[in-house]
Amino acid sequence: MGHKIILTGTTGKLGSVVFKHLLQLIPASDIIVSVHNPDGHEELKDKGVEVRSGDFNDPESLVLTFKGGDALLLMSLPSRDDEYRIQGHTQVIDVARKAGVKHIYYTSLAFGDESDAKVMKAHYATEEYLKHDDIACTIIREGPYMTSYPLYLGFYETSSDTVAVPGDGKVAFAAREDLGEATAKIIASGDYNGKTVTLTGSKAYSLQEVTQLLSQELKKDIAFQKVSDEEFLKRNEDKRDVAEWWLSTYATLEKGGLATVDPTLEQLLGKKPRQLEEVLRDSLQNAKAGDKELAQWVSH
Ligand SMILES: NC(=O)c1ccc[n+]([C@@H]2O[C@H](COP(=O)([O-])OP(=O)(O)OC[C@H]3O[C@@H](n4cnc5c(N)ncnc54)[C@H](OP(=O)(O)O)[C@@H]3O)[C@@H](O)[C@H]2O)c1
Secondary structure (H helix, E strand, O other): OOOOEEEEOOOOHHHHHHHHHHHHHOOHHHEEEEEOOOOOOHHHHOOOOEEEEOOOOOHHHHHHHHOOOOEEEEOOOOOOOHHHHHHHHHHHHHHHHHHOOOEEEEEEEOOOOOOOOHHHHHHHHHHHHHHOOOOEEEEEEEOOEHHHHHHHOOOOOOOOOEEEEOOOOEEOOEOHHHHHHHHHHHHHHOOOOOOEEEEOOOOOEEHHHHHHHHHHHHOOOOEEEEOOHHHHHHHOHHHHHHHHHHHOHHHHHHOOOOOOOOOHHHHHHOOOOOOHHHHHHHHHHOOOHHHHHHHHHHHO
């Protein structure tokens, strides 16, 4: 019997890439896929992996799901509700320990330490919970997705000629495809026990620089404006909740919390990570993919 790894989040944008690469690195028979909503995911079974049902909010069901697993990829929940996320993550950790899982890999976010950004609250809480548990863990701080640029640019939609943000600073964006591949390599290595790994792109860009790149790609002038917090909220009145939540990110950005370029992603890939210019171009060719991704953020 091999070393069994349980994957969560496989139906999602990052988890599906991790899955694709892991299939090339370890035997499919060593992979158990825990799916939140198993309906309509027959293609997973065709890959030769075992598919089990697993809802983070139903700990009873997870006991059976995690049985026989040696390691677990805990994919962070997509939500702005901290309590919901923290409860879901800690329940998963508790059940994994009881089920005999020996190593948890957690997908956190590369905002550096001690950020006041609300998006980090559940990540820090989960990281702390894992560090104080006797189970082996690896915290993977995934770089901000390049395709999340509309969010960083203050909910920018491609129809607009203005980017208005309440702060600026460099961001070491990373391509989701690269993050997924590197995450799969970390898991397949069976290594990195007790480590916090930060995965970022090879260059950090200010939001003003991203706006210039976007201007070039969209072939139009896009004005870049730094606005007050109040003005930012006023401009995003139609999505006040998410705007208030996201506003807290800009102080971290201004302090350089997202600016650090870490070489680990490049080392794991064995080549230069994808560049923002390339990913922006692909994303913009794909019928307003950025606008679609933004709509998802607003709805979570
Ligand atoms: N690094 C970044 O810039 C960045 C950007 C966005 C998000 N994130 C974080 O990274 C995570 C993965 O990102 P993503 O882009 O892959 O998100 P995504 O496409 O929304 O995928 C989220 C995954 O979580 C699963 N899920 C949702 N609710 C669940 C539950 N109650 N129990 C178990 N699984 C559940 C979904 O399964 P179903 O499809 O079956 O619901 C899906 O597989 C996000 O959840 C978020 O925490 C990071």
